[in-house]
Amino acid sequence: MKKNFFKKKLASALALALVVASVSPSPLSASAATVAKIVDKGSSKATAVLYVDKVSYGKSAVNFDLSKTYAGTKYTWTISDSKKATIGAKTGYVVAKAPGVVTVKVAAKNKKGKTTAFTQKVTIRKRATAVAAGDDFTLNSGETKTIKATVTPSNSTDAVRYYSSDEKIATVDVKTGVVTAIGAGEATITAYAKAASTAPNTSQWNVTDTVKVTVPVGLASVKQNSSTELAATFNTNIESGKVTASDFSIVNDATKQVIAVKEAKADGTGVVKLTTFSNMSDGKTYTVTYNKKSVQFTATDGVVASLAITPATVAANTETEIKVNTVDSKGIVINSYALGSVTDSKLEFSISDNKGYTSGSKLTLFNIGDTAKATAIYHTYKWDNTTGQETGAIKAELTITAVDKVAAGVSKTEYTIGANKPNWNKYTSKTSIAVGESSTLWFRVTKTDDSYAKYGDYTFSSSNSNVLIVSDHSSELAARINAVSVGSAYVLVKDKNGNVVWSLAVTVVGERKATNMILDKDSVTVSNSSNITDTKVITTTLKDQYGEDMDYTSAPTKTLLTSIASGVVQPSVVPSADGDITITAVGATKGTYQYKIVYGNAFRTITVNVVAPDNSTSATVSYQLDKSADTIDTVFTGNSTTPKDFVAKVAMLKGGVVDGYADITSYSIKKGTTEVASGSSLKNTTAVSYSALSVSGSTVTKAVADGYSVNIKYVDNKGVTQEMNTGFVIKDTQSSVTATQVKTKVTGTSSVANAISEAFKFYYEGNEITSPIFQTIDKDATVTASSGTNYTFVRSVYVYVTVTGTKGSFQVPVKVTLGTSGVTIEH
Numbered sequence: 001m002k003k004n005f006f007k008k009k010l011a012s013a014l015a016l017a018l019v020v021a022s023v024s025p026s027p028l029s030a031s032a033a034t035v036a037k038i039v040d041k042g043s044s045k046a047t048a049v050l051y052v053d054k055v056s057y058g059k060s061a062v063n064f065d066l067s068k069t070y071a072g073t074k075y076t077w078t079i080s081d082s083k084k085a086t087i088g089a090k091t092g093y094v095v096a097k098a099p100g101v102v103t104v105k106v107a108a109k110n111k112k113g114k115t116t117a118f119t120q121k122v123t124i125r126k127r128a129t130a131v132a133a134g135d136d137f138t139l140n141s142g143e144t145k146t147i148k149a150t151v152t153p154s155n156s157t158d159a160v161r162y163y164s165s166d167e168k169i170a171t172v173d174v175k176t177g178v179v180t181a182i183g184a185g186e187a188t189i190t191a192y193a194k195a196a197s198t199a200p201n202t203s204q205w206n207v208t209d210t211v212k213v214t215v216p217v218g219l220a221s222v223k224q225n226s227s228t229e230l231a232a233t234f235n236t237n238i239e240s241g242k243v244t245a246s247d248f249s250i251v252n253d254a255t256k257q258v259i260a261v262k263e264a265k266a267d268g269t270g271v272v273k274l275t276t277f278s279n280m281s282d283g284k285t286y287t288v289t290y291n292k293k294s295v296q297f298t299a300t301d302g303v304v305a306s307l308a309i310t311p312a313t314v315a316a317n318t319e320t321e322i323k324v325n326t327v328d329s330k331g332i333v334i335n336s337y338a339l340g341s342v343t344d345s346k347l348e349f350s351i352s353d354n355k356g357y358t359s360g361s362k363l364t365l366f367n368i369g370d371t372a373k374a375t376a377i378y379h380t381y382k383w384d385n386t387t388g389q390e391t392g393a394i395k396a397e398l399t400i401t402a403v404d405k406v407a408a409g410v411s412k413t414e415y416t417i418g419a420n421k422p423n424w425n426k427y428t429s430k431t432s433i434a435v436g437e438s439s440t441l442w443f444r445v446t447k448t449d450d451s452y453a454k455y456g457d458y459t460f461s462s463s464n465s466n467v468l469i470v471s472d473h474s475s476e477l478a479a480r481i482n483a484v485s486v487g488s489a490y491v492l493v494k495d496k497n498g499n500v501v502w503s504l505a506v507t508v509v510g511e512r513k514a515t516n517m518i519l520d521k522d523s524v525t526v527s528n529s530s531n532i533t534d535t536k537v538i539t540t541t542l543k544d545q546y547g548e549d550m551d552y553t554s555a556p557t558k559t560l561l562t563s564i565a566s567g568v569v570q571p572s573v574v575p576s577a578d579g580d581i582t583i584t585a586v587g588a589t590k591g592t593y594q595y596k597i598v599y600g601n602a603f604r605t606i607t608v609n610v611v612a613p614d615n616s617t618s619a620t621v622s623y624q625l626d627k628s629a630d631t632i633d634t635v636f637t638g639n640s641t642t643p644k645d646f647v648a649k650v651a652m653l654k655g656g657v658v659d660g661y662a663d664i665t666s667y668s669i670k671k672g673t674t675e676v677a678s679g680s681s682l683k684n685t686t687a688v689s690y691s692a693l694s695v696s697g698s699t700v701t702k703a704v705a706d707g708y709s710v711n712i713k714y715v716d717n718k719g720v721t722q723e724m725n726t727g728f729v730i731k732d733t734q735s736s737v738t739a740t741q742v743k744t745k746v747t748g749t750s751s752v753a754n755a756i757s758e759a760f761k762f763y764y765e766g767n768e769i770t771s772p773i774f775q776t777i778d779k780d781a782t783v784t785a786s787s788g789t790n791y792t793f794v795r796s797v798y799v800y801v802t803v804t805g806t807k808g809s810f811q812v813p814v815k816v817t818l819g820t821s822g823v824t825i826e827h
Contacts (some may be wrong), residue, residue, distance in 0.1 A: 036068040038106060038120040041092070050085070050096040052126040057205055058195075064092035064104060066118065074109045084124055099126040099157045121722075128156040128193040128207050136212040139170070139181035140293045141220050141235040147177035147211060149191040158207070159197035163190050170213045174630065181215040184236035188212055198709050198727040218293035220270075226325075226333030227279040227300060228262075231271050232288060238266040248274060249289040252282075253296070259286070281334055300332040305510065307376045307396035308333075308488030312463050312503035316370070316402040319362040324349045324376040324396070329486060329510035330546060331432050339363070339374075348377045356402075365402035368499060374398045396487060398463055401500040410453075412446040415491075415504050420638070420804055421476065423735050424766025432507040433468075433483045434544075441470075441479040441491055441504065444766070452768075453477060458501070463490035467508050483508045514550055514600030516543040523607040526571060526585040527658045534658050538581040538606060542599060552577045556599035562592070571608050585610045614655025621717050623662060625724050626651045632692040634702045635733045636812050638805020644693040646728050649686055650714045661686035662714040665721060670709050688712060692730050700803075700812045705732040737799055737816040738763045746827040752777060752792050755827035760818065764801040773800045775813040795822040 039046050041063040051058045066075070079087040079094065080103040087094045087104065094104060101123050109115045128151040139145055149160050162172045164179075169187040172179045179189060193207040215235065223231045232248070243264045250259040263275040280286060281302035287294050304326045314320040322339040326347065335344065338361035342349050351358050354372040356365035363372055380392040416422050416429045417439050424444055433439055441460070445453035460479035462470035468489035469482040479491050486508055493502040518541040527534040542550040556575040564570060571585035573595050581597065590612045597604050614620075628647040650662040667688045669677040677690050688710070692703045708730065713723045739760045746755040753774050762769040775798035782792045796818060800811040 036066045036108075036118065038064050038092075038104060038118050039067045041065040046120050047122065048120075049123050049125060050094070052096050052099060052124060055127060055205070058125075061093065061095045064094060064106070064120065066106060066108070070108075070110070072111050076107045076109070078105050078107070079103070080105070085122070094122065096124045099124050099155055119720075125157040125195060126153065126155055127195060127205075128152060128158040131158075131160065131191050131193040131207050131209045133189065133191040133209040133211040136214070138214045138216060139179065140218050141181050141183065141215060144178055144180050147172070147179060147189060147191065149177065149193075149209065151193050151207075156193070158193040158195060159199075161192045161194060161197060163192070163201065164188070164213075165190070169215055179213055181213070182235070184215050184217040184234070186212055186214050196725065198725060200707070216291060216293075219288065219290050219295045222288045222295045222297045224280065224297055224299060224332050225273070227281040227302070227335060228276045229333070230274040230276070230288065230297070232274055232290070232295075234270045234272065237268055237270050238272050239268055240266050242266055243272055243290075245274075247290055250274075250276065250280075251287050251289075252280075253285045253287055255284070279335075300328045300330065300334055302334055303328055304334060304378050304394060305329040306467075306485075306487035306508070307378055307394055308505075308507070309374045309376055309396055309398040310488075310505065311400070312398060312490035312492065312505075313401050313403045313500055314363060314365055316368045316404065317364065317366055319359065319364050321361045322351065322358075322363050322374060322400070323361075324374075325488070326378065327488060327507070331507040331509045346379045346381070348375075348379065350375055363400065365400070368402055368404055370402040372400045374400055396464070398490070401492070401503075403499065403501050410445055411448045413502060414444045414446075415441055417441050417481070417506070419806070421478075421767065422765070425735070431505060432509050432546075433481060434509050434512040435483050435486060436511050438480070438482045440473065440476075441481050441506070443477050443479070443493065443504070445477070457496065459494050461492045461494065463492055463503065468506055481506065486510055509546065512544040512546070512548075512550060514542050514602040515545045517541070517556075517597065517599060517602040517604045518543060519604055519606070522604065523609070524583055525609040525611055526583055527613060528571075528585045528588045528590060528610050529613050529657070529659045530586055531660045532658065533584050533586055536583045538583070540575075540579045540581065540597070540604070542579065542602060552579055552599065556581075556597050559596045559598070561594040561596055561605065564589075564591075564593075571610050573606075573608065581606065583608055611657045613653070613657040613659035615659070619654045620656075622653045622656070623714075623716065623722070623724075624651050624653060625649075625712070625726050627726060627728065629728065631729045631731060633731050633733055634693040634705070636693065636700050636702075636803055636810065638803045638807055638810055640805075641695040641807050643691060643695065646690045646692060646708070646710075646730075648688050648710060648712060648726060650712060650724060652717065662716060664688060664712055664714045666713045668711045671704065671706050676703075676708070695810065698808065698810050700810050702732065702813060703730050705730050734812065734814055735765045737769070737801060737814045739816050739818055741819070741823065744826060746825065749827055750790055752779060752782065752794070752825070752827070755790075755792070755825050756794060756797060756818075759825050759827075762799055762816065764814065769799065769801060773811070774798060775800060790827050791824055792827065793822055793824045794818050 047059055047062045051060050054060045077087050077089050077092040079085055084098045084100040084102050085094050085096050104120045104122055106118050107115050130152040131149050133147055133149045137145060151158055161174050162177045164170055164172045165188040169183050169185040170179055170181050172189050188210050190208055190210050192201060217236055219232055220235050221233045225231050243266055245261040245264045248261045248264060260277045261274055262277050265273045280299040283299060283301035285296055285298050287296050306327045308325040308327050310323050323336055325336045326334040328334055340361050352373050355370040376396045378394040382391050384391050416427055417433055419439060422442055455477050459472050460470050462468050467485050467487040469484060470491050471480045473480055488507050490503040490505055492500045495501050520539040524536040526536050542552060544550045555577045558573050558575055568589045569587055570593055571583060571588040574582045575597060588610045590610050593608045595606050597606060626649045632644050632646060634644060651658045652660045652662055664685045665682050666680040668675055669690050694701050709727045711725050713721055716722050739762050741760050743759045746758045749755055757772050762772050777797050778795040780793040782790050784790050796815055798813040798815050801814050803810050803812045
């Protein structure tokens with residue numbers, strides 16, 4: 001019995017042993033190995049960045065392991081570059097030594113001798129201990145200087161970025177360090193050495209240095225008003241008495257003659273009027289110098305194109321001097337003559353149909369509404385042999401009207417010419433228009449109670465319809481104007497009684513002609529790869545003879561200047577009517593090509609370099625991040641409805657030339673720590689995008705102005721998933737909305753929006769928003785008291801403003817904070 005019992009026990013034990021043996025760890029198989037990956041020991045993730053030096057925010061060493069290991073398998077750790085990092089062959093312990101990128105590899109060899117390898121890329125950074133931006137410097141407005149900050153140690157991997165303390169004084173390119181002087185004053189440029197370019201400026205781990213940029217008070221531009229008067233525009237406001245005639249030098253560039261300055265008159269704006277003793281009417285180039293800063297202008301050619309009689313209105317029962325100006329085709333006054341004091345033998349100037357009297361150069365009209373007719377003729381004294389009539393004579397007539405000395409209740413009037421309603425808070429008055437153009441003269445009347453005159457309070461007419469046709473605007477306090485011929489005219493402003501109360505001078509200059517073309521770049525390099533369409537765009541701006549922007553009415557033409565052999569395929573260069581030149585080179589022959597771009601009298605030469613990817617088996621394959629912009633400004637003008645998107649791609653380069661775009665498998669876009677867009681498990685995706693501005697119908701939608709970070713994972717040509725990080729900034733330079741609280745308590749409504757509309761007046765670009773519509777309202781929950789009164793704390797609102805451009809009128813959201821940081825509205 002005992003023998004049998006023992007045999008049974010032995011058999012059971014052997015069976016159990018066999019079962020245990022069947023579930024013990026087996027050597028690593030290829031299929032099992034594929035589910036393992038390199039991770040930090042005791043963690044599920046792998047460290048991707050190490051630092052050469054010990055830092056409190058990162059590691060200088062890491063102990064790697066496999067997420068799964070198996071008994072009987074031998075693991076050997078190696079590293080791609082032992083000069084950059086060391087590794088324990090058995091432990092996987094990595095210590096950073098020098099900056100760069102290394103690949104950690106572990107070979108897992110099972111009992112059968114089969115080896116499976118796992119890899120992990122590690123970026124090794126070396127932080128800067130110091131950054132030097134250089135010495136302080138001085139720049140004149142318009143000048144540039146490049147700051148080349150150096151980091152210590154020299155092999156630091158830190159990204160250097162530059163920022164200006166005041167972009168109204170000096171701007172700086174965040175990457176290149178190119179500083180551009182704008183306005184007078186001092187600005188501080190800070191150079192940041194960052195662990196990564198996307199690190200915030202506020203990071204305590206940044207290393208910084210500063211350099212001071214001084215922009216002295218100086219000339220920005222000079223424009224000739226008359227043969228003896230210049231308007232010198234400065235980079236800051238100049239108070240009366242701060243400059244004198246001796247501060248300026250004017251030299252004729254051709255003759256080197258010095259033109260003496262008689263008077264320099266400042267009025268607190270940025271424009272100083274310079275009066276000279278001598279005429280400048282020879283069509284030559286002159287150089288004006290102030291404080292070692294020089295600006296050039298081309299003088300009038302002295303050829304009379306029109307006559308301008310001034311003024312069109314005089315105060316009733318008040319002696320007023322009447323003048324006539326001879327004017328060239330650019331609107332520059334050649335000479336000015338008072339009534340009875342004309343010295344030019346070709347000029348005739350007189351007053352007739354006078355309901356008052358003249359005394360010397362002055363006219364007096366007794367009553368409001370009385371008129372006198374002024375006539376000026378500039379003779380050629382050339383006669384037609386057939387008709388006996390004088391040919392080429394220039395004639396101007398003006399009916400001068402007596403008006404009230406001061407328009408009752410008015411403190412200020414302003415006007416300017418333009419297609420769109422101006423921003424009255426920061427506009428530049430424009431009083432000229434070219435022959436053949438139609439535009440709008442915008443008029444604003446500020447009353448003594450700080451309110452504004454409205455549509456219908458005044459009407460408009462022309463003093464001379466042969467020069468300028470004028471009609472009332474259909475819905476604004478403005479006049480529609482059409483330029484007929486070169487000359488000067490007045491837009492007469494009449495009150496509701498039909499009395500002329502103001503006359504607004506308008507100069508009609510010669511028809512605009514394209515004379516210059518400005519390019520954002522004159523050379524591009526484009527790949528001829530057939531795998532993608534590498535596209536480059538050159539943006540052009542057209543200028544007329546007056547230096548003002550012009551619109552294209554058709555596409556410019558192009559001419560190939562480079563001689564090419566038979567069989568050579570040139571790139572595609574396509575100018576468009578919007579000013580863009582689009583360049584592609586799919587299948588084009590490698591080489592350099594030059595093209596002449598022509599529009600009217602304006603032309604420029606561009607260079608197109610066609611390059612080819614290296615498709616040899618030994619070619620170096622690399623990847624770079626291509627993004628549409630570092631900064632996107634969501635300002636909306638109404639002149640384009642094209643969306644503004646941030647777009648990023650991972651370009652594959654062969655021999656340094658783009659040959660395709662990598663497939664993106666996932667991405668994440670964050671504003672701060674908040675994810676605003678993402679994608680995962682993507683297929684056949686080569687670009688990611690984020691909408692900064694879009695237009696749907698007449699409504700504009702904008703993303704929040706802020707900094708954004710982007711993480712992209714992609715698959716390289718070896719099938720390995722890699723990742724890249726970048727960032728971009730959305731800014732919004734749209735004019736701000738101001739809100740003035742007029743009530744603290746609103747009755748008759750429980751609607752917060754209605755209460756805000758009644759409690760506040762909103763203004764955009766100096767114009768009241770009469771019926772505000774809110775996109776969003778940032779508020780707390782409304783509290784209702786026992787009395788039934790509602791109390792709502794409102795921080796800010798996004799109010800829609802109307803923006804009108806060439807594409808129509810649109811509703812654009814603009815954020816405005818109510819009060820200092822919010823207000824409570826009782827309603």
